[in-house]
Amino acid sequence: MRKVLIAVVATGMSLALVSPAEAKTPRHFSIGAHADNRKMDLDSSTGGNRTTNIVGRVKAKGVKLKGKKVRLYATNLHTANGGKRSLGSAKLTSKGRFSKKFAPAEGGQYRIDIVKSSSGRVKGRTKSIVVGVYEWPLLDRFYRDDASNPDPARRLVGRADRELTSSGSYWGMSYAIASGGSAVFDISGFACWRFNMKIGLSRLSRASEGTAVVSQGGRELARINLDRGGFWEPSRSVSETLSPDLPLVVSAPAVDEANGAPVARFVLGNPKASCTYPGRTTPYR
Structure with a gap:
């Protein structure tokens, strides 16, 4: 009986002893990360703005990091069936730094998960960042x-599509807007930040000149006075x-038809915007 008691006490003492190195071991890894390009443009004419690098650093005091890996995953938050896909792994340097190229196939807001698994007594950690990927979808x-x-009885x-302007040109995807009408495009939910379009008088316009307005929520972005032969396209600043x-909203103010004012007819050509909109799969706001 005496031998058994001594063995139990000795075992309890050995479990209570912790080396100084073990006492300093952190409970979990820490991860810092960011994308070096937060506004990719997949429709970039030069092709130089379609990728980014996910860069960051893993820290764990007293733990050797060189050669260890993090795994990265991407989830498109703007696709209805967007599942998580693996981007592969990235090796850590001696200081815990890593870099991984990200080349998305379509627009969206992407959540990037950086995962460092557990190692010994150090628990794993996941860090998530969001990266915007932009396309230029047509506003139809x-x-x-x-x-x-x-x-519905008075469609304005x-x-x-391909309706001729007063100058004889046309645009592939177009809307016709008569005096008093407003074309409304609900772009909310996709972080749209820039737009482009062309507006000109239609060859079918009874008026030889007219005014078109581009606005949002009552705020005018542009007021354009047009006559036959010309068209408008926004400057970059606009x-x-x-x-x-x-x-x-693109609108044509009403005219006094009762007193004989001729109705203007405008062609709105190829309206589009730079948005985090997925061009290949079903979108989700």
Whole structure:
């Protein structure tokens, strides 16, 4: 009996002893990370803005990091069926630094998960960051016919692909807007920050001149006076005044038809915006 008691006491003492090195071992890894390009443009004409590097550092005091790995995963938050896909792994340097190239196939807001698994007594850790990936979708994907034509008996806005302008040119995807009409595009939910479009008088316009307005929530982005032969396209400074949370509206103010004022007809050509919109799969706001 005496021998058994001594053995139990000795075992308890050995479990209570912790070396200084073990006492300093952190409970978990820490991870810091960011993308070196937070606004990729997949429709970039030069092709030089379509990738980014996920860079960061793993820390754990007293733990050798060189040669260890982190695994990275990407989830597109703007796709209805967007699952997590692996980006592979990245090796750590002696200081715990890592870098991994990210080349997305479509637009969206991507959550990037950086995962460092447990190692010995140190618990694993996951760090998540969000990266915006932009495309330039045509705005027919955001068009709201119910808001553009509240009176079905008097439709003032409609698709008019390849309708000739007064100068004889046309644009592939177009809308016709008559005096008193407003084309409404609900771009909210996709972080749209810049737009582009062309506006000109239609060859079918009864008026030889007219005014078109581009606005959001009552705020005018541009007021354009047009006559036959010309068209308007926003400057970069105007195009970057876009708010991501409000519908984009292109309208033609009403004229005094009762007193014989001629109705203007405008062609809105190839309206588009730079948004985190997935161009290949079903989008999710």
